[in-house]
Amino acid sequence: xxxxxxxxxxxxxxxxxxxxxxxxxxxxxxxxxxxxxxxxxxxxxxxxxxxxxxxxxxxxxxxxxxxxxxxxxxxxxxxxxxxxxxxxxxxxxxxxxxxxxxxxxxxxxxxx
Amino acid sequence: xxxxxxxxxxxxxxxxxxxxxxxxxxxxxxxxxxxxxxxxxxxxxxxxxxxxxxxxxxxxxxxxxxxxxxxxxxxxxxxxxxxxxxxxxxxxxxxxxxxxxxxxxxxxxxxxxxxxxxxxxxxxxxxxxxxxxxxxxxxxxxxxxxxxxxxxxxxxxxxxxxxxxxxxxxxxxxxxxxxxxxxxxxxxxxxxxxxxxxxxxxxxxxxxxxxxxxxxxxxxxxxxxxxxxxxxxxxxxxxxxxxxxxxxxxxxxxxxxxxxxxxxxxxxxxxxxxxxxxxxxxxxxxxxxxxxxxxxxxxxxxxxxxxxxxxxxxxxxxxxxxxxxxxxxxxxxxxxxxxxxxxxxxxxxxxxxxxxxxxxxxxxxxxxxxxxxxxxxxxxxxxxxxxxxxxxxxxxxxxxxxxxxxxxxxxxxxxxxxxxxxxxxxxxxxxxxxxxxxxxxxxxxxxxxxxxxxxxxxxxxxxxxxxxxxxxxxxxxxxxxxxxxxxxxxxxxx
Numbered sequence: 001x002x003x004x005x006x007x008x009x010x011x012x013x014x015x016x017x018x019x020x021x022x023x024x025x026x027x028x029x030x031x032x033x034x035x036x037x038x039x040x041x042x043x044x045x046x047x048x049x050x051x052x053x054x055x056x057x058x059x060x061x062x063x064x065x066x067x068x069x070x071x072x073x074x075x076x077x078x079x080x081x082x083x084x085x086x087x088x089x090x091x092x093x094x095x096x097x098x099x100x101x102x103x104x105x106x107x108x109x110x111x112x
Numbered sequence: 113x114x115x116x117x118x119x120x121x122x123x124x125x126x127x128x129x130x131x132x133x134x135x136x137x138x139x140x141x142x143x144x145x146x147x148x149x150x151x152x153x154x155x156x157x158x159x160x161x162x163x164x165x166x167x168x169x170x171x172x173x174x175x176x177x178x179x180x181x182x183x184x185x186x187x188x189x190x191x192x193x194x195x196x197x198x199x200x201x202x203x204x205x206x207x208x209x210x211x212x213x214x215x216x217x218x219x220x221x222x223x224x225x226x227x228x229x230x231x232x233x234x235x236x237x238x239x240x241x242x243x244x245x246x247x248x249x250x251x252x253x254x255x256x257x258x259x260x261x262x263x264x265x266x267x268x269x270x271x272x273x274x275x276x277x278x279x280x281x282x283x284x285x286x287x288x289x290x291x292x293x294x295x296x297x298x299x300x301x302x303x304x305x306x307x308x309x310x311x312x313x314x315x316x317x318x319x320x321x322x323x324x325x326x327x328x329x330x331x332x333x334x335x336x337x338x339x340x341x342x343x344x345x346x347x348x349x350x351x352x353x354x355x356x357x358x359x360x361x362x363x364x365x366x367x368x369x370x371x372x373x374x375x376x377x378x379x380x381x382x383x384x385x386x387x388x389x390x391x392x393x394x395x396x397x398x399x400x401x402x403x404x405x406x407x408x409x410x411x412x413x414x415x416x417x418x419x420x421x422x423x424x425x426x427x428x429x430x431x432x433x434x435x436x437x438x439x440x441x442x443x444x445x446x447x448x449x450x451x452x453x454x455x456x457x458x459x460x461x462x463x464x465x466x467x468x469x470x471x472x473x474x475x476x477x478x479x480x481x482x483x484x485x486x487x488x489x490x491x492x493x494x495x496x497x498x499x500x501x502x503x504x505x506x507x508x509x510x511x512x513x514x515x516x517x518x519x520x521x522x523x524x525x526x527x528x529x530x531x532x533x534x535x536x537x538x539x540x541x542x543x544x545x546x547x548x549x550x551x552x553x554x555x556x557x558x559x560x561x562x563x564x565x566x567x568x569x570x571x572x573x574x575x576x577x578x579x580x581x582x583x584x585x586x587x588x589x590x591x592x593x594x595x596x597x598x599x600x601x602x603x604x605x606x
Contacts, residue, residue: 020276020280025272028276032276032279032280032283035280035283036283036286039283039286039287039290042286042287042290043286043289043290043293046290046291046293046294047290047293047294066297068293068299069293072242072289072293072299075242075246076245076286079246079249079282082253083249083253083256083275083279083282086253086256086257086275087272087275087276087279090256090260090268090271090272090275091272093260093263093268094268094269094271094272097263097264097265097268098265098268098269103273106269106272106273108266108269108270108342
C-alpha cells in the first residue's frame with residue numbers, strides 16, 4: 001500500500017511541477033494546489049498508514065495508529081487553502097490591472 | 113512567569129483583530145499599534161533578563177509535556193532577536209505614521225504589520241518545527257498582503273512572483289518535514305536533536321538537513337535570492353524597511369537553529385555547503401550592488417550581502433564566529449531598516465530613483481545626509497558603530513577555523529558595500545543641489561525622529577557592545593552546546 005501511495009505522490013508531484021513551470025498564471029496556481037495535495041499524501045504515507053486501532057483509550061487497548069500526521073495535514077490543508085484563495089484573488093487583480101495572465105509578459109523589463 | 117513567553121505572539125494578534133474594527137479611527141490605530149510594539153519590546157527585555165539568571169525558559173501549551181505538545185522556548189538568542197525586531201517595528205511604524213498615507217491606513221495596514229510581527233516573533237520563539245512552519249506562514253501571508261497593498265501595476269506584478277516563490281518554498285518545507293517525521297518520528301526540536309544524536313547523522317538525515325537548507329535559504333535569500341530585489345523594491349518605504357530588517361533574518365534564524373541544534377553532526381557536508389553558498393551569495397550580491405544604477409537595486413543587493421556575511425559565521429562555526437554572527441545579525445536588522453527608510457525618503461524628496469539624477473541633498477537636509485553617512489559607516493564596519501564588533505569576531509572566527517577564502521570574500525565585500533554606498537553619498541548628497549528652496553519638501557517629523565532613533569541605537573550598539581556581551585555570550589553558549597537547550601526542554605520538568 002505504501003509503495004502505491006508513493007507512486008501516486010510521484011505522479012502528482014510531476015503533474016504539479018509541469019503546471020508550475022508553465023507561463024499561464026492559472027495553471028501555476030492549479031499546479032501549486034496539486035503540489036500541496038501531493039505533500040499531504042506524502043506526510044500521511046511516511047507517517048505510517050493504518051497500523052492499529054483508533055488512538056482512543058476507551059475504544060481499544062492498542063496498538064494505536066499515529067494520529068499526528070492527520071493533525072499536521074489538517075493544519076497544512078487550511079494554510080494551503082488560505083494561500084490559494086489569496087493567490088487567486090491576487091492573480092485576478094493582476095490580470096485586470098496589468099492586462100495579462102502570462103508570466104512572460106509580466107517580467108517587467110521593458111517599461112523600466 | 114513562563115506564561116509571558118507567549119505574549120510577543122499573542123498580543124499582536126489580539127490587537128490586530130481589534131484594530132480591524134477600528135478601521136475609520138486612524139489616530140487610535142496608530143496609538144494602539146505603536147503602544148503594542150513598545151509593550152512587546154519591554155516584555156522581551158524583561159524575559160531576556162530572566163533568561164540570564166534562570167536559564168532557558170519554556171511553556172508547554174495546555175500542559176502537554178515535551179516531546180508530545182507544542183511549546184515555546186525562550187533562550188537568549190531568540191529573545192535578542194524578538195527584542196530587536198520589536199524595537200525596529202515600533203520605529204518603522206513611527207516612520208509609517210507620517211508617510212504611509214490614509215489610503216493604506218484605512219486598508220488595514222497596521223493590523224497586517226502586527227500579524228507580520230506576530231509571525232516573526234512566533235518563528236523566533238517556537239520550539240516545535242511544525243509550529244515554525246505555521247509561524248512562517250502567518251508571517252508570509254501578512255507579507256503577501258503588505259507587498260500587494262496599494263495595488264499598483266508593478267506591485268501586483270512583483271507580489272505575484274513573490275507569492276508563488278514562497279508557496280513553492282513552503283511546499284518544500286512540508287516535504288522536508290514529512291521526511292523528517294518519517295525518519296525520527298518527532299517534531300519537537302530538542303527531541304529531534306536528541307534522536308539525531310542517538311542514531312548519528314546518517315545520509316538520510318543529512319539529505320533531510322540539506323532539504324531544510326534549501327528551504328530556509330529561499331526564505332533568507334542565501335544564494336536563492338533571485339526573487340528578492342524585485343519584491344523588496346515595490347512596496348511603500350515603511351514596508352520595505354520591515355521586510356529588509358525582518359523577513360530574511362527569520363530565515364537566517366531558522367538556519368542557525370537547524371544547523372547548530374538539530375543537524376550539527378555532519379559539518380563536512382552541511383557546513384561546507386553553507387560556506388560555499390555564503391561565498392557565492394556575497395560575490396553575486398556585490399556584483400548586483402556594483403551594477404545597480406537606481407538606489408533601490410543597490411539597497412536590496414546590500415541586504416543580500418548582509419545575509420551572505422552572517423552565514424559565514426555559521427559556516428565557520430567556531431565560538432567567536434557564532435557570537436560575531438549574532439552581533440552582526442542584530443546590527444543588520446537595525447542598519448538595514450535605517451538604510452531602507454533613508455532610501456525611501458530620498459525617493460520621496462527628489463522624485464527620482466536613479467542615483468545620478470539626485471544631487472546635493474545634504475545642502476537641503478544636513479541632518480538627514482549625515483545620518484546616511486553614519487549608516488554607511490556602520491554597514492561597512494567602521495569602529496565606533498554597530499557593524500564593527502560583528503565583523504571583527506566573524507573575522508577572528510574565520511581565521512581560527514582556517515577558512516581563509518571566506519575570510520577574504522567577506523572582507524572584500526565590506527569594501528564593495530562601502531563603494532556602492534559611498535557612490536550614492538557622493539552623487540546624491542554632495543554636489544550642486546537640484547532642489548530649490550521654494551519646492552523643498554519638508555522631511556516629516558515622525559520620519560526624522562525614526563531616523564534619529566535608529567541612528568542612536570546604531571551608535572549605542574557600537575559604543576556599548578560591552579554591555580551587550582553578556583547576553584550574546586549566553587546566546588552563543590546555548591548555540592555551541594546544544595545539550596543545554598535539549599536538557600532545558602526534555603529534562604526541565606515543570
